[in-house]
Amino acid sequence: xxxxxxxxxxxxxxxxxxxxxxxxxxxxxxxxxxxxxxxxxxxxxxxxxxxxxxxxxxxxxxxxxxxxxxxxxxxxxxxxxxxxxxxxxxxxxxxxxxxxxxxxxxxxxxxxxxxxxxxxxxxxxxxxxxxxxxxxxxxxxxxxxxxxxxxxxxxxxxxxxxxxxxxxxxxxxxxxxxxxxxxxxxxxxxxxxxxxxxxxxxxxxxxxxxxxxxxxxxxxxxxxxxxxxxxxxxxxxxxxxxxxxxxxxxxxxxxxxxxxxxxxxxxxxxxxxxxxxxxxxxxxxxxxxxxxxxxxxxxxxxxxxxxxxxxxxxxxxxxxxxxxxxxxxxxxxxxxxxxxxxxxxxxxxxxxxxxxxxxxxxxxxxxxxxxxxxxxxxxxxxxxxxxxxxxxxxxxxxxxxxxxxxxxxxxxxxxxxxxxxxxxxxxxxxxxxxxxxxxxxxxxxxxxxxxxxxxxxxxxxxxxxxxxxxxxxxxxxxxxxxxxxxxxxxxxxxxxxx
Amino acid sequence: xxxxxxxxxxxxxxxxxxxxxxxxxxxxxxxxxxxxxxxxxxxxxxxxxxxxxxxxxxxxxxxxxxxxxxxxxxxxxxxxxxxxxxxxxxxxxxxxxxxxxxxxxxxxxxxxxxxxxxxxxxxxxxxxxxxxxxxxxxxxxxxxxxxxxxxxxxxxxxxxxxxxxxxxxxxxxxxxxxxxxxxxxxxxxxxxxxxxxxxxxxxxxxxxxxxxxxxxxxxxxxxxxxxxxxxxxxxxxxxxxxxxxxxxxxxxxxxxxxxxxxxxxxxxxxxxxxxxxxxxxxxxxxxxxxxxxxxxxxxxxxxxxxxxxxxxxxxxxxxxxxxxxxxxxxxxxxxxxxxxxxxxxxxxxxxxxxxxxxxxxxxxxxxx
Numbered sequence: 001x002x003x004x005x006x007x008x009x010x011x012x013x014x015x016x017x018x019x020x021x022x023x024x025x026x027x028x029x030x031x032x033x034x035x036x037x038x039x040x041x042x043x044x045x046x047x048x049x050x051x052x053x054x055x056x057x058x059x060x061x062x063x064x065x066x067x068x069x070x071x072x073x074x075x076x077x078x079x080x081x082x083x084x085x086x087x088x089x090x091x092x093x094x095x096x097x098x099x100x101x102x103x104x105x106x107x108x109x110x111x112x113x114x115x116x117x118x119x120x121x122x123x124x125x126x127x128x129x130x131x132x133x134x135x136x137x138x139x140x141x142x143x144x145x146x147x148x149x150x151x152x153x154x155x156x157x158x159x160x161x162x163x164x165x166x167x168x169x170x171x172x173x174x175x176x177x178x179x180x181x182x183x184x185x186x187x188x189x190x191x192x193x194x195x196x197x198x199x200x201x202x203x204x205x206x207x208x209x210x211x212x213x214x215x216x217x218x219x220x221x222x223x224x225x226x227x228x229x230x231x232x233x234x235x236x237x238x239x240x241x242x243x244x245x246x247x248x249x250x251x252x253x254x255x256x257x258x259x260x261x262x263x264x265x266x267x268x269x270x271x272x273x274x275x276x277x278x279x280x281x282x283x284x285x286x287x288x289x290x291x292x293x294x295x296x297x298x299x300x301x302x303x304x305x306x307x308x309x310x311x312x313x314x315x316x317x318x319x320x321x322x323x324x325x326x327x328x329x330x331x332x333x334x335x336x337x338x339x340x341x342x343x344x345x346x347x348x349x350x351x352x353x354x355x356x357x358x359x360x361x362x363x364x365x366x367x368x369x370x371x372x373x374x375x376x377x378x379x380x381x382x383x384x385x386x387x388x389x390x391x392x393x394x395x396x397x398x399x400x401x402x403x404x405x406x407x408x409x410x411x412x413x414x415x416x417x418x419x420x421x422x423x424x425x426x427x428x429x430x431x432x433x434x435x436x437x438x439x440x441x442x443x444x445x446x447x448x449x450x451x452x453x454x455x456x457x458x459x460x461x462x463x464x465x466x467x468x469x470x471x472x473x474x475x476x477x478x479x480x481x482x483x484x485x486x487x488x489x490x491x492x493x494x495x496x497x498x
Numbered sequence: 499x500x501x502x503x504x505x506x507x508x509x510x511x512x513x514x515x516x517x518x519x520x521x522x523x524x525x526x527x528x529x530x531x532x533x534x535x536x537x538x539x540x541x542x543x544x545x546x547x548x549x550x551x552x553x554x555x556x557x558x559x560x561x562x563x564x565x566x567x568x569x570x571x572x573x574x575x576x577x578x579x580x581x582x583x584x585x586x587x588x589x590x591x592x593x594x595x596x597x598x599x600x601x602x603x604x605x606x607x608x609x610x611x612x613x614x615x616x617x618x619x620x621x622x623x624x625x626x627x628x629x630x631x632x633x634x635x636x637x638x639x640x641x642x643x644x645x646x647x648x649x650x651x652x653x654x655x656x657x658x659x660x661x662x663x664x665x666x667x668x669x670x671x672x673x674x675x676x677x678x679x680x681x682x683x684x685x686x687x688x689x690x691x692x693x694x695x696x697x698x699x700x701x702x703x704x705x706x707x708x709x710x711x712x713x714x715x716x717x718x719x720x721x722x723x724x725x726x727x728x729x730x731x732x733x734x735x736x737x738x739x740x741x742x743x744x745x746x747x748x749x750x751x752x753x754x755x756x757x758x759x760x761x762x763x764x765x766x767x768x769x770x771x772x773x774x775x776x777x778x779x780x781x782x783x784x785x786x787x788x789x790x791x792x793x794x795x796x797x798x799x800x801x802x803x804x805x806x807x808x809x810x811x812x813x814x815x816x817x818x819x820x821x822x823x824x825x826x827x828x829x830x831x832x833x834x835x836x837x838x839x840x841x842x843x844x845x846x847x848x849x850x851x852x853x854x855x856x857x858x859x860x861x862x863x864x865x866x
Contacts, residue, residue, distance in 0.1 A: 044503040053502075058513055059547070061506030066529075066544050073542055075531055149519075152509075156522070159549050308564045311573045317564065392573055393560030401573040404560065415562045425552050449554045458550035 007034050011092070014102050021288045022109040026363065027280065029112035031087040034105065038094050042078050043067040045091055049263065050083040051132045055139035055255070057155055080104040084115040084266065086126035099294040100301060106284040110277030120265035120370050123170040128262055135255045142248045154249060158256040160462040163424050164235035165260050167268065188221065190214040231428035231443065238429045243467050253466070267422055271371045275319015278305065282320070311392060311401060321387055326365060326378050327358035371419045379415070381408045425451055440467045444475035451475050460486045514545045517609070522547055604724035607717060627683045638678025647677040691726035691780035693719065694769060696762045698787035700737040701754035707820040711786045712749050714818065714854050718784065721862055726780065732769055736762035738792070742769070758792050759829065760799040767807050776811040783808065783815050784861070788822040789829035797829060801836045809840055816844045816861045
């Protein structure tokens with residue numbers, strides 16, 4: 001094992017032990033390379049999103065400043081970092097105690113198991129380490145040629161729309177494959193069913209039926225004429241395909257898009273993933289790896305990870321509790337029709353069929369769910385009560401943030417809303433030739449929450465610089481349909497109903 | 499090795515300071531972290547730049563939390579909303595602002611006022627030597643034996659000669675293996691500096707005037723400290739007589755009575771002659787007054803002391819005249835007439851707090 005030599009012998013021994021425990025529990029992970037870094041380096045790598053090499057951009061510097069200030073003043077410290085890659089890379093902080101390193105390794109194996117097996121990560125590039133370095137080189141080359149300022153400004157604009165991708169698109173097929181759809185431009189006429197006998201025609205294809213068929217065909221044709229055919233959620237892809245970008249701009253935008261897609265599943269499985277890793281580090285540490293002398297430090301750091309603050313949802317805490325709840329329910333058979341229909345509180349409490357299916361169930365769940373489906377399926381009334389979850393909001397009258405409700409339905413609804421589409425508004429390209437003037441029309445699918453308007457206008461401005469022609473956004477403001485228009489010089493808005 | 503990210507970081511700092519990419523300036527948000535320093539809570543400013551996205555308005559959103567409390571209870575104590583603040587939480591909970599480091603402040607000051615770097619005077623004259631260990635040699639005094647290099651040399655020799663046994667890794671250095679540190683004497687330009695602050699504390703100097711002096715001296719201190727490692731400061735107050743005081747007294751004394759500026763200059767001269775030989779020190783006397791001297795005779799005496807004794811000995815003499823409702827402000831005019839032409843003299847009038855900015859520029863803009 002030549003490549004592990006950079007781990008000091010002491011840590012290497014720990015690693016071998018912890019890895020063996022993890023495998024024995026059935027975790028299935030890529031080969032993992034641990035590297036030991038000083039605080040400055042680990043802050044850098046963390047600012048780069050886990051990668052040692054990224055394209056130059058000031059926002060990494062911003063994250064770096066926050067991390068290093070937090071570290072300098074003793075407020076925060078990065079314990080672990082791991083990236084989804086094959087082999088997977090994980091970083092250990094040099095100054096940590098051995099018990100911490102042990103904990104981190106156990107945690108990391110949990111993450112890597114999740115990366116490898118969860119369906120959300122199936123399409124991600126497992127050689128992202130190389131790809132990121134590749135991106136960095138490309139961007140640097142453009143900067144050398146065109147100037148730092150020019151390229152950076154363009155990246156700023158790309159980042160402004162980076163969230164306008166279709167988070168579901170890797171998992172479904174949105175567009176038909178091209179090729180076999182060449183058709184003649186003439187209007188199709190509905191033929192109805194074939195019939196040999198002339199006298200039967202009226203009965204097999206009555207006029208109403210033919211009319212309906214015709215209408216369908218016409219609609220189809222109309223849709224084809226539309227551009228894009230269906231509203232395109234992957235706005236970046238639409239821009240890449242249709243905006244008049246220069247070649248380097250096209251390349252930079254595609255880099256931003258590719259990285260956004262790479263990071264997306266991590267955001268979409270945050271609760272599950274952190275919960276899963278926490279579940280396993282706690283299991284491995286308490287059942288196997290922990291020495292008696294390390295118990296107090298372990299307990300201290302473990303509880304630090306799981307601490308909750310009002311107004312902040314701790315994904316580690318919520319995740320691990322939910323995993324344990326699932327394991328417990330499937331161990332005791334607290335699921336299915338019979339259990340759901342049981343009304344007796346006492347009986348439900350004591351329900352135990354001794355099925356012992358828990359372990360099997362959680363391994364299955366880690367494969368086929370993401371945060372949204374995870375919460376949707378497994379967050380139940382008892383759990384919400386037990387974990388004391390609540391919703392909060394801003395009270396205009398009292399001028400402060402307040403706890404709003406503890407009702408199960410509301411909590412779950414809010415939580416799912418926060419998680420769906422990353423808690424971001426859903427925006428799609430409706431028309432790439434709006435008003436037949438080559439303008440871009442974006443539509444915000446309003447689900448009860450208004451957009452932050454000043455930001456929306458500024459973002460629209462950035463979209464315009466990519467699209468070059470005027471751009472429009474339809475949304476609702478205080479219940480009224482509104483069209484925001486930016487023509488490259490001025491903003492204007494007017495009432496508009498779709 | 500400098501980290502790659504330092505470039506990104508420097509660029510970010512530049513944007514925050516508004517030096518480049520001003521179009522992003524409006525997205526800079528003043529974030530903060532709350533930390534603890536000893537007993538006090540401190541806020542650590544963490545600016546962030548928020549690239550605009552399509553996103554929801556914050557207030558209308560809210561979220562899900564975990565913990566105790568009834569519906570209607572506020573989310574405090576870590577209430578994210580300013581204004582509903584932490585007032586009344588009891589004593590000892592002051593939130594101090596940890597600003598940028600002084601080093602950084604000096605940088606900002608320098609950039610804002612486009613101050614030149616100070617050239618310490620007489621680099622050639624003010625020299626001391628320091629011993630620097632620069633290399634390794636096979637001979638030298640035993641006290642400088644380099645243990646690690648000796649060991650390495652011995653190990654190398656033993657491996658090469660095949661006498662190394664990894665089962666029993668004993669290394670025995672012989673005479674030829676020994677390595678010793680060698681040194682060089684490097685000339686080191688001294689950059690010692692002293693600032694002598696003199697302030698008029700006669701009846702006509704009010705609190706506001708002193709405040710101005712305090713602010714200004716803070717900035718001068720910061721700037722000079724950036725350029726001189728061992729900066730010393732001395733404080734002199736005077737009305738009709740002068741005396742040396744500590745920093746605290748300097749800013750908080752209120753005397754009454756007349757003004758004899760010459761007394762302060764005499765004392766300053768004594769300090770310089772006693773402790774700061776001009777050949778090895780960079781000396782900066784700063785004097786603040788409302789410019790209302792006792793008599794024309796005394797003013798003449800001041801000019802004489804300055805011209806003959808003080809000016810030849812110092813890098814820069816600065817006189818700042820703070821406007822006060824009582825003073826006539828004659829002194830600066832007299833100085834201008836007599837020594838205004840000398841190149842190591844900076845004179846400035848400070849009408850109010852706004853004037854500090856310009857005054858610092860006058861004082862430090864000469865780069866001396």
